[in-house]
Amino acid sequence: MTGPKTVFVTGANGYIGTAVCRVFVRAGWRTYGLVRRPEAASALIAEEVTPLIGSISKDATFLEDLYKYTKIVNVVVSCTEQLPFGEHFQALVALFRKLASTSNQNGVRPLVIATSGCKDYGVTGVHGSPRLAPHTEESPLQPLDVIHERAFNSLEIFTHADLFDAALVRPTPVFGYDSSYYGLAFEVASAAARTEERALRLPLDFNAILHGCHIDDCAEAYLALAEHVDRTAVAGQCFNISAHRYDTLSSVAKALEVEYGLKGGVVRTFPTDANGMVPSLDLVLGYTQWVDSTKIRRLTGWSDKRMLLSENLHIYRMAYEEAAKRGHEGVLRVKERMGGILSSVKV
Numbered sequence: 001m002t003g004p005k006t007v008f009v010t011g012a013n014g015y016i017g018t019a020v021c022r023v024f025v026r027a028g029w030r031t032y033g034l035v036r037r038p039e040a041a042s043a044l045i046a047e048e049v050t051p052l053i054g055s056i057s058k059d060a061t062f063l064e065d066l067y068k069y070t071k072i073v074n075v076v077v078s079c080t081e082q083l084p085f086g087e088h089f090q091a092l093v094a095l096f097r098k099l100a101s102t103s104n105q106n107g108v109r110p111l112v113i114a115t116s117g118c119k120d121y122g123v124t125g126v127h128g129s130p131r132l133a134p135h136t137e138e139s140p141l142q143p144l145d146v147i148h149e150r151a152f153n154s155l156e157i158f159t160h161a162d163l164f165d166a167a168l169v170r171p172t173p174v175f176g177y178d179s180s181y182y183g184l185a186f187e188v189a190s191a192a193a194r195t196e197e198r199a200l201r202l203p204l205d206f207n208a209i210l211h212g213c214h215i216d217d218c219a220e221a222y223l224a225l226a227e228h229v230d231r232t233a234v235a236g237q238c239f240n241i242s243a244h245r246y247d248t249l250s251s252v253a254k255a256l257e258v259e260y261g262l263k264g265g266v267v268r269t270f271p272t273d274a275n276g277m278v279p280s281l282d283l284v285l286g287y288t289q290w291v292d293s294t295k296i297r298r299l300t301g302w303s304d305k306r307m308l309l310s311e312n313l314h315i316y317r318m319a320y321e322e323a324a325k326r327g328h329e330g331v332l333r334v335k336e337r338m339g340g341i342l343s344s345v346k347v
């Protein structure tokens with residue numbers, strides 16, 4: 001087929017979905033993005049993405065709207081987040097099957113790139129621990145209970161080879177712009193900077209490995225898979241997405257200290273010292289995991305370009321605060337998901 005290729009992105013107003021849409025548009029793809037709230041459509045239009053309004057459910061009708069534009073899709077990228085995951089995933093797959101069936105009838109077999117996360121593998125040791133090794137795509141899945149369903153059900157994406165090819169990606173936590181869950185780190189550091197002591201106490205191991213990836217690089221990895229010349233090498237495969245090297249809590253703490261002028265430091269306390277721990281902050285700053293992304297690098301030539309969180313924290317903080325000031329829906333979504341904990345931050 002000649003001419004521009006077509007991609008359909010679900011969760012198009014989400015953190016990863018927004019970036020994925022942006023990168024495909026800039027690479028010359030016809031890009032359709034699904035949002036479930038009409039008010040989320042204007043941000044897509046501003047990025048030259050064609051919005052489709054609808055919710056993933058077994059009664060969804062938005063495919064009819066998509067067919068008014070196109071009956072073929074080369075690539076589908078799934079970027080929704082919903083817990084519990086099981087029923088949602090079944091609805092997603094049913095829709096992808098319908099879409100793929102139509103596309104096949106019109107001569108194009110799609111590639112579905114589904115998103116899970118590297119937390120599917122559980123944790124690795126901390127920096128400097130004996131026999132420390134990164135998680136690869138071959139590592140066993142050992143997720144926390146809360147994402148257990150996502151980790152295992154996502155693999156089902158490979159069982160629809162009658163209609164579509166599939167790849168499953170597992171990004172590390174991502175940062176940049178509205179910063180997703182790392183926004184929580186900025187919020188607690190900012191709260192600490194407003195105290196007399198100007199100290200942030202964390203009952204966490206400072207050797208914890210914080211292996212992230214900038215959201216732009218992460219989105220480029222999806223594009224690299226979509227554009228890879230050999231579909232057979234992508235289909236049926238899982239791919240980790242991580243930066244070329246990891247930060248540690250120690251390196252991020254140093255950057256936070258400097259950025260927020262924390263004269264009292266970012267200091268380690270111990271779990272028995274209840275003072276200062278923000279619930280869920282351990283998932284952002286204490287979850288130790290080193291993730292290998294050699295597989296996607298070797299196959300596609302993808303490589304991350306953006307600076308690590310600790311290397312460029314000043315501008316990442318500024319971008320986060322600007323997003324928050326503008327009432328960015330991603331910032332609000334993460335704050336809400338974290339259960340209002342930010343209002344009860346004690347530092």
Ligand SMILES: NC(=O)c1ccc[n+]([C@@H]2O[C@H](COP(=O)([O-])OP(=O)(O)OC[C@H]3O[C@@H](n4cnc5c(N)ncnc54)[C@H](OP(=O)(O)O)[C@@H]3O)[C@@H](O)[C@H]2O)c1
Nearest residue numbers: 011013014015016055056079080081117171172173174180
């Ligand atoms: N953020 C990270 O650091 C990170 C890292 C690794 C993996 N991941 C994984 O990547 C995926 C996307 O993450 P994210 O951070 O981009 O999530 P996000 O910002 O919370 O976005 C989730 C998106 O899903 C949409 N959505 C949820 N249920 C839907 C439904 N039934 N129908 C249609 N849309 C629906 C939401 O729409 P509304 O705006 O209407 O709610 C939102 O646009 C998740 O599986 C996540 O676990 C995320």
